[in-house]
Amino acid sequence: MGGGRPDEVPEEYRSxxxxxxxxxxxxxxxxxxxxxxxxxxxxxxxxxVAPAAKEAARRNVIAALNxxxxxxxxxxxxxxxxATRWAYRDVAEVIAAAGRGLDTIILPKxxxxxxxxxxxxxxxxxxxxxxxxPGRIGIEAQxxxxxxLAKVDEIAAASPRLRALxxxxxxxxxxxxxxxxxxxxxxxxxxxxxxxxxPLLRILVAARGHGxxxxxxxxxxxxxxxxxxxxAASTAALGYDGKWVLHPGQIDVVNRAFSPSQDDYERxxxxxxxxxxxxxxxxxxxxxxxxxxxxxxxxxxxxxxAAKGRAAGxxxxxxxxxxxxxxxxxxxxxxxxxxxxxxx
Ligand code: GLV
Ligand code: MG
Numbered sequence: 001m002g003g004g005r006p007d008e009v010p011e012e013y014r015s016x017x018x019x020x021x022x023x024x025x026x027x028x029x030x031x032x033x034x035x036x037x038x039x040x041x042x043x044x045x046x047x048x049v050a051p052a053a054k055e056a057a058r059r060n061v062i063a064a065l066n067x068x069x070x071x072x073x074x075x076x077x078x079x080x081x082x083a084t085r086w087a088y089r090d091v092a093e094v095i096a097a098a099g100r101g102l103d104t105i106i107l108p109k110x111x112x113x114x115x116x117x118x119x120x121x122x123x124x125x126x127x128x129x130x131x132x133x134p135g136r137i138g139i140e141a142q143x144x145x146x147x148x149l150a151k152v153d154e155i156a157a158a159s160p161r162l163r164a165l166x167x168x169x170x171x172x173x174x175x176x177x178x179x180x181x182x183x184x185x186x187x188x189x190x191x192x193x194x195x196x197x198x199p200l201l202r203i204l205v206a207a208r209g210h211g212x213x214x215x216x217x218x219x220x221x222x223x224x225x226x227x228x229x230x231x232a233a234s235t236a237a238l239g240y241d242g243k244w245v246l247h248p249g250q251i252d253v254v255n256r257a258f259s260p261s262q263d264d265y266e267r268x269x270x271x272x273x274x275x276x277x278x279x280x281x282x283x284x285x286x287x288x289x290x291x292x293x294x295x296x297x298x299x300x301x302x303x304x305x306a307a308k309g310r311a312a313g314x315x316x317x318x319x320x321x322x323x324x325x326x327x328x329x330x331x332x333x334x335x336x337x338x339x340x341x342x343x344x
Contacts, residue, residue, distance in 0.1 A: 010303070011103070011138070011163075013300075013303040013304050013307050014039075014074055014307055015039045015241075015242075015307045015308045015310070015311035016039050016040050016074060016164065016213055016215055016241050016242040017039045017241070017242040017243075017254060017255045017257075017258035017259065017308060017311060017312075018037075018038040018039050018040070018242060018243065018244075018245050018250075018251045018254040018255050018258070019038065019039070019040040019041075019042060019076075019166075019215060019242055019243070019244045019245065020033060020036060020038035020040065020041045020042065020244075020245050020246075020248075020251065021042055021044050021048060021078075021218065021244055021245070021246050022041055022042065022043050022044060023044050023048035023049055023057070024043050024044050024045045024048070024049055024057035024058065024060050024061040024064075024077075025048070025049045025050070025053040025056065025057040025060065026060075027060060030043065030060060030061075030064045031064075032248070033070075034069050034070055034071065035071075036248050036251060037251050037252070037255065038073060038245060038251050038255075039073060039074060039242065039255070039311055040073060040074035040075075040076060040104075040242070041070060041073050041074070041075060041076070042075075042076035042077065042078050042104075042106055043061045043064060043065070043075075043076070043077045043078070044057075044077075044078045045057050045058060045061060045077065045078060045079055045080055045086070045090050045094075046078045046079065046080050046081070046108050047108070054080070054086050058089070058090060058093055058094065061077055061094060061098075062093065062094055062097045062098045065077070065094070065098035065101030065102055066097070066098050066101055068101055074103050074104060075101065075102045075103050075104070076102060076103060076104040076105065076106050076140065077090075077094055077102055077104075077105055077106065078105075078106035078107075078108060079091055079094070079105055079106070079107065079108075080108070081107065081108045081109035081110075081115070082107065082109075082110075082114075082115040082118055082119065083109070083115075088122070091105065091119065091122050091123070091126070092122070092126065095122075095123060095126045095127075095130075095137065096126055096129070096130060099126065099127075099130060099132055099137060100132065102137065103137065103138060104137065104138040104139065104140055104163055105119060105123070105137060105138070105139055105140070106139075106140045106141075106142060106166065107119050107139055107140070107141050107142065108142040108144065108168065108171075109142060109144055109145065109148070109168075109171065110141040110142060110143060110144075110148050110155055111145060111147040111148045111151070112147070112148075112151060112155070113151065113154040113155050113157070113158035114158075115141075115155075116139060116141055116155060116158035116159045116162065117158055117159065119139055119159070119161075120139065120158070120159035120160075120161050123137050123139075123161065135160065135161060137161065138161050138162070138163035139159055139161045139162050139163065140162075140163055140164040140165070140166050140215070141155055141156075141158075141162060141164075141165055141166065142165075142166045142167075142168045142171075142217075143155065143165055143166065143167060143168065143172075143199070143203050144167070144168025144169075144170075144171035144172045144175070144217075145168075145171055145172060145174075145175035145176075146172075146175050146176055147175075149172075149199055149202055149203070152165065152202060152203055152206040153206045153209065155206070156206040156207060156209065156210040156212060157210055162210065162212055163212060163213060164207065164212050164213035164214065164215050164241070165203050165206060165207040165212055165213075165214055165215070166215040166216075166217060166244070167196075167199060167200060167203050167214075167215070167216050167217045168217045169183050169184050169196060169216075169217045169218070170183045170217070170218070170220070172199060172217075173187075178195065180195075182220070182221065183217075183218065183219070183220040184217065184218055184219035184220055184221075184228075184231055185219065185221060185224075185227055185231065194234065200216065200235060200238060200240070201238065204238060204239050204240065208239070211300075213241040213242070214239065214240045214241055215240065215241060215242050215243065215244065216231075216232070216235040216240050216242070216243040216244070217243070217244050218243075218244040218245070218246050219231050219232075219243070219246075219250070220246065222246060222247045222249065222250065225249070225250070225253050228250055228253050228254070229253050229256075229257060231243075232253060232254050232257035232258065233257045236257045236258050240258070241258065241304070241308075242254070242258050243257070243258065255311075255312065258308060259308055259309065259311075259312035259314070260305045260308050260309050260312070260314070262314060264305055264309075265305060265306065265308075265309030265312075265314045265316070266316055266317065266318055267302075267305075268301075268302040268303075268304075268305035268306040268309065269302075269306055269309075269316045269318075270289060270318060270319075270320050271289060271294050271298050271299065271301075271302035272299065272302050272303065272306060273319065273320030274287065274289045274294060274320045275287075275294055275295075275296075275298065275299045275302070277320065277322055278294075281322075
């Protein structure tokens with residue numbers, strides 16, 4: 001994966017700061033989602049859709065995918081979980097009829113790596129049948145109960161299609177018996193600092209251990225933007241890439257929380273330039289950039305930050321310049337090359 005222009009962000013590093021849930025049963029919400037500023041939009045066939053509305057929602061979602069017009073957002077569909085009677089038809093019908101219109105399937109309530117393997121195999125079968133690019137469609141696995149968390153490492157390793165692990169706080173709270181109905185907020189009476197710290201960190205480590213993004217779940221109190229900002233800032237600080245949003249009013253708060261600072265963004269773009277120069281011109285795998293050693297791992301980190309910065313509309317003011325003696329240098333802050341904003 002990851003061909004294309006050298007500065008293009010490969011599929012697996014695309015920004016997922018805000019992931020907007022859109023009920024597949026609501027034509028109005030499906031239409032409205034196209035114009036919103038979320039990085040990812042996911043059309044939901046699972047818990048936002050009542051059992052009696054599942055089939056109609058599937059048809060709506062297929063139609064919405066075929067219309068397209070998502071403006072560069074990542075497009076996902078959340079199917080029903082692998083233990084339900086709806087799951088196989090969700091996958092088969094949506095992918096066969098509209099697979100080219102989506103990037104990723106979100107698989108909820110993953111309690112065992114076998115769930116991911118099942119989805120991977122089904123996607124492969126459908127791709128062979130339709131002639132679509134093998135392996136193009138990714139998988140995001142939701143970890144949302146005690147069993148899934150206990151097996152999170154095996155789940156993270158279950159398929160090369162995996163792009164992200166997603167924490168599902170509502171189902172998780174129910175699964176472990178957390179005594180609160182305030183999903184995403186701290187449970188009253190808990191004396192520790194963050195009741196979600198253990199599952200969040202456990203999922204993050206498993207995700208990073210397998211090169212995946214880590215996404216935090218929803219904050220249900222739609223009107224409490226301060227609480228949302230605090231929760232999002234906390235998981236962003238921990239290392240998460242993004243968070244679900246359930247309402248258009250939550251998007252800006254979450255995008256802000258998961259956007260890099262201007263300095264980090266500038267640095268990430270410089271690392272990408274410097275690494276490209278040193279690997280392709282100097283044929284070296286590691287080099288100095290200022291006083292820091294950069295290598296392939298630095299490039300991967302930089303890709304993530306650059307993707308988020310570009311998605312946030314940040315513009316660079318510095319450009320990499322090889323030092324005359326061939327070592328990697330770059331102009332100190334404030335002494336950029338005067339390159340027009342947005343080019344790089
Ligand atoms: C999301 O699916 C959740 O359970 O929080
Ligand atoms: Mg859930």
